[in-house]
Amino acid sequence: MSDKVRKTIIAGNWKMNKLRKEASELASALVAGTKGKENLPEIVLCPPFTCLDVVVAAAKGSQVKVGAQNVDHRDSGAFTGEVAPPMLVDCGATYVIIGHSERRQFFGETNQSVPLRVKAALNHGLTPIVCVGELLDERENELTDPVVKRQVGAAVNGLTEEEIVKLVFAYEPVWAIGTGKVCESKEAARVVALVRSTLKASFQNKDKAELVPVLYGGSMSAKNAEELLAQDEIDGGLIGGASLKADEFLEIINHACKRPRLSAAKA
Numbered sequence: 001m002s003d004k005v006r007k008t009i010i011a012g013n014w015k016m017n018k019l020r021k022e023a024s025e026l027a028s029a030l031v032a033g034t035k036g037k038e039n040l041p042e043i044v045l046c047p048p049f050t051c052l053d054v055v056v057a058a059a060k061g062s063q064v065k066v067g068a069q070n071v072d073h074r075d076s077g078a079f080t081g082e083v084a085p086p087m088l089v090d091c092g093a094t095y096v097i098i099g100h101s102e103r104r105q106f107f108g109e110t111n112q113s114v115p116l117r118v119k120a121a122l123n124h125g126l127t128p129i130v131c132v133g134e135l136l137d138e139r140e141n142e143l144t145d146p147v148v149k150r151q152v153g154a155a156v157n158g159l160t161e162e163e164i165v166k167l168v169f170a171y172e173p174v175w176a177i178g179t180g181k182v183c184e185s186k187e188a189a190r191v192v193a194l195v196r197s198t199l200k201a202s203f204q205n206k207d208k209a210e211l212v213p214v215l216y217g218g219s220m221s222a223k224n225a226e227e228l229l230a231q232d233e234i235d236g237g238l239i240g241g242a243s244l245k246a247d248e249f250l251e252i253i254n255h256a257c258k259r260p261r262l263s264a265a266k267a
């Protein structure tokens with residue numbers, strides 16, 4: 001057995017919400033609400049680009065980390081509207097969400113662009129939170145497993161083992177995002193395990209795949225977090241709507257504090 005453990009991570013994806021003052025207040029409330037708590041998960045706040053600096057300022061001196069919601073794969077240049085990895089680092093971000101289903105659905109993100117962004121983020125020391133998950137139509141046609149496997153395989157395409165162990169994945173069934181329809185916890189755990197077993201193909205020492213945290217996302221709330229987080233396979237949550245109110249997000253964090261830290265055996 002190894003003493004290495006997978007992190008529990010509770011990440012808030014604020015999407016296109018919050019002005020700077022609101023963002024600063026929410027981040028400050030979360031910092032105050034988690035201060036001195038034991039067994040805290042890694043808490044990551046992902047505000048819009050325009051609020052990164054104020055959230056970084058509010059989180060300063062605390063354990064709370066800050067992430068962006070997207071990143072380009074180039075360092076600079078004539079790419080109107082894009083934001084480069086060094087710019088995120090410059091703002092104080094340490095995480096970045098990549099391949100969120102809303103980026104895939106509305107902004108042309110694909111299994112080809114995701115690995116470029118993942119690699120660029122890693123090159124600049126950012127931790128990617130890579131999102132994968134099936135559409136409702138794909139689930140109804142029993143395509144969940146092949147779709148998720150393809151997305152995971154694409155995301156790690158060209159990466160070394162040392163790079164892959166730095167990633168965080170989030171299984172987010174698209175039909176559960178923002179709909180209030182949460183994926184049943186055993187099924188979420190099954191697909192989360194599938195993400196990890198798919199990663200095994202990229203490792204000589206298959207146990208190393210056990211080190212990669214895999215979160216669940218999709219209508220996770222204070223009501224259902226306890227049951228989802230009780231699944232050993234699920235290492236935390238990527239939370240949209242329920243991350244926008246301090247009280248509710250803190251309740252989810254409290255559930256995560258009660259989670260035992262799992263040892264990633266033999267890795």
Ligand code: PGA
Pocket residue numbers: 013172176177178179180217218219220238239240241242
């Ligand atoms: P939701 O969003 O919690 O509002 O469903 C999750 C996400 O899109 O990451």
